[in-house]
Amino acid sequence: MASTKTEALATTPKRGSRGGARLFRNLGRNGKAIAGVAILVVFIAAAFLAPVFFPDDPSRILSGGATPPSLEHLLGTTAKGQDVLALTLWGARSSLLVGFLAGILATLVAILVGLAGAYFGGVLDDILSLATNVFLLIPGLPLLVILAAFMPPGLGTVVIVLVITGWAGGARILRSQGLSIRGKDYVAASIVAGERPLRIMLRDILPNMASIVMSTLLGCIIGSIGAQAGLEFLGLGDSNTISWGTNLFWATSDGSLMLGQWWIFVPSGLAIALVAFALALCNYAVDEITNPRLRKPRRAASANAPTLVTVGADDGKGTSA
């Protein structure tokens, strides 16, 4: 695997996203990746099936408030008498939508900024790098708060704000990787051949950083889902939508924690954690595939000797989570 990777870098990669295809093939053989994708599929299915299981408005008030889980309401009801399971399933819709949308947009910004800086260099690179480093350093949550507070409330605002605070980390990594690919001979060849910069960036440079783009994307989605939950928990989200973050906001403001009503705040938090965990698993799988040193050693290491790693050992199965 390590040798094929270097091959891919050395030969002229003209046929679209071969790097991406290979990455996906290897992910299919990695235990962590399979576990992660399986969890994600369950949640995405839950988001799609929410209207099937609970066709009525989930914020409808059904019965007396704060009943513990029972056969009638599998996860109990909130202080206002809404079904917690319905709120959790419906919450998956906006939480996943916003998380994935903001994550994808932030990755696109990161690719654009990182590649443009790496390719063009000079003053443009200086400016973009400065912006990247400033956004990396400014603490995310306070920035999220003032942005969300001044912008008109709504899902669109949440997405925009998450993109503004989420792109910088990826841009920095993509730029440094882009810089090293920029120096390769085949990029120079394309420039001499008179290719347009955009084409070189998209066809020659981008496919060779497929794994980094992938882990940037996963990281951005994890960050967006967490940040969205934090924002909504503070009451800065769109209070009209049902999401895991707003569920937690209402759980706290109704005092369910202090009253010992665990069934109200556990499901939404657990859902956020499971989705983030699934994405993190995929991310570590990408890491393992691209960095052969991190793969499981063939034999158990002796107690007091550092592990020697056989570079290039093809043990794509990895560990099971």
Place this chain on the structure above:
Amino acid sequence: MRFILRRLGFYLVAFWLSITLNFLLPRLMPGDPVSRMLSRSQGQLDPSQIDSLRRLLGVDDRPWWEQYPEYLWRVLSGDLGISISRFPTPVTEVIGSQLPWTLLLGFTSLVIAVIIGNLLGILAAWRRGSVLDSFVPPLLIFLGSFPYFWLAMGLLYVFGIGLGWAPLSHAFSVGLQPSFSGVFISDVAAHLIMPALSIVFVSIGGWMLAMRNTMIGTNSEDYILMAEAKGLRPSRIMFAYASRNAMLPAVTNIGMSIGFIVGGALLTEVVFAYPGVGYQLMAAVQGLDYPLMQGMFLTITGAVLLANFLIDIIYVRLDPRVRVS
């Protein structure tokens, strides 16, 4: 020295950009949140205070080149306006009384997480395939996936409400006078444990994995083989040879993670009603307290930038290569 000066320049630019962002936000946004806030608190404010807040938040008809220098001057001289949710306390006073608690919480949890996380990472990389290496990382990744505030809620529920082991809220017991006595300090520590632990649990996995992955790289270096051939004690090789050289990325990571830790601390404070800056944040959000939110943003950004500058100075001590180039 040149490295330090360049970094200092960068931090000054970053801080200037944050002030400018604060200046632009209320002026560029559609709608007029500031007027809404001002009309809501009409009864409390006297005309000179309203006028002052108008100027601060941009409900102002003068052109920007007259407003901007005045704004910069006001912020740099420490005037951040009056808090609406804690009327009529000035924003700087509100933040000044609460920032120490946030710093205490953030610093404590950062130090604990860094030390334990890195130690675990060192041990895991040293014994590849052991229990510590195969089972602990997935567990910690799972813990790290929880939102800070939700883990805080869980800890509070189990240990505070359920078992009654830990105090439920605030930074010290009601009735105690802040002093440097043993009673007060131990009381503060007891109140600090749960909020700090919730941050430690979430962040520790990242430290462990980063250290483990760097250390695996260091372990295959020739000088480790050489040290083994010389017959040095394993613990000496592990700490003085391998982990020492794997530490540098961790130092850089501390700088990067301070922002996250502070964000986590703010949310954790909300859950534990811990009297730091974050505790006031929810009230500020609900009360449309724009001056306070902006003040928090600036103060916290300033603190994070300062911390990063200190880390840069440490980094120069640790890595001689920076001094040479």
